[in-house]
Amino acid sequence: MSVQTEARSPAARGGGFRLLAFIVFAHSTLLVAQQPDEAAWMPFAEDENRPAVEIVINGKKTLALIDTSISANAISYQFAREAGIAPGPRSLSLPDIQDGAQLPLSSTFTLELGGNPVELDNAVMIPAEGIGLIVGRPLLNALVVQIDYPNRRLRFLPPDMAGFKGNVKLRRGRFNQPMVIAQINGKRVWMNFDTSSDSVSLLTDRIVSKHGWQGEEISAEALQAAGLSVRRDVRTMRLDELELGPFKIEGVVAAAPVEGRERSTGYGAHRIGEKFGGDGILGFEVMRNFLVTIALGTDNVHFYAE
Secondary structure (H helix, E strand, C coil): CCCCCCCCCCCCCCCCEEEECCCCCCCCCCCCCCCCCCCCCEECCCCCCCCEEEEEECCEEEEEEECCCCCCCEEEHHHHHHCCCCEEEEEEECCCCHHHCEEEEECCEEEEECCEEEEECCCEEECCCCCCEEECHHHHCCCEEEEECCCCEEEEECHHHHHCCCCCCEEECCCCCEEEEEEECCEEEEEEECCCCCCCEEECHHHHHHHCCCCECCCHHHHHHCCCCCCCCEEEEECCEEEECCEEEECCEEEEECCCCCCCCCCCHHHHHHHHCCCEEECHHHHCCEEEEEEHHHCEEEEEEC
16 A cells, blocks of 8 residues: 655645555554553554453453444443443433433443543443443543554543644534545545444445446455455445545445345444435445544544555
8 A cells, every 4th residue: 555645743634645445454463452552552452443442440341442423422231230330310212322212321430541530420321242331422522532543553632632623524414423524436425434333334325326336346255354344234346436535545445235135233234324314434444544533522533644
């Protein structure tokens, strides 16, 4: 992959960048979860390509996932029981979580995040396999987080860093989730900015049909070999180009729903428009190229190709 760069800080803008997307990952040594290093970087948990780090709550280890797409902080039922966190007296229904089901809210608990204790209460209690805590927008709105996808690490920056200028236009979607503007094959699209993605970008059938996007289909085996999860209800395609801020990625892989295939659970490809509005969900296959600085409180996001 060849990258030309003119900007090296989150405040920098502009420049002509071109990336060549690749479907096969370079092999790298997995990092073991540990305390932040001297620059406050925390490595992603072992076997995770998403921004998930090891934390401790009430003496119990678990993984915390940084998820910009969810409107609440959430804790898994199973981990809450293990850590002795009881439901509080209240419950809540949110349209973007568990299809609006009434869910209990947790009692107060403390976690260590980036070396600092953080007290949380009223976390939505949900089933979540393999993840104990989901750090959603209520906490992220008060933080600046930097996710270094190529080096599989993240860190939290001082709040006064939130005044930086992003290099990708951001707006809020149907349920207040962040959405970034991009261009696919020269056509403008609004994509849900979802740091919890572990797959390719998902596109609505409406936008694919509108522009007649077909592209070479990529096999599930090739995607899995590249470390990408594969949904049952989509067909994948290699598109000519995706433009994101000052970057152009050639040969980007995306997926669109296919009627008649077994549908995935959650917000599968058939439900993108229903759940979020917009034209799709920006995938890990794109974000793995970038160091991303996010200040949701000021609606700024900056992508940098290392």
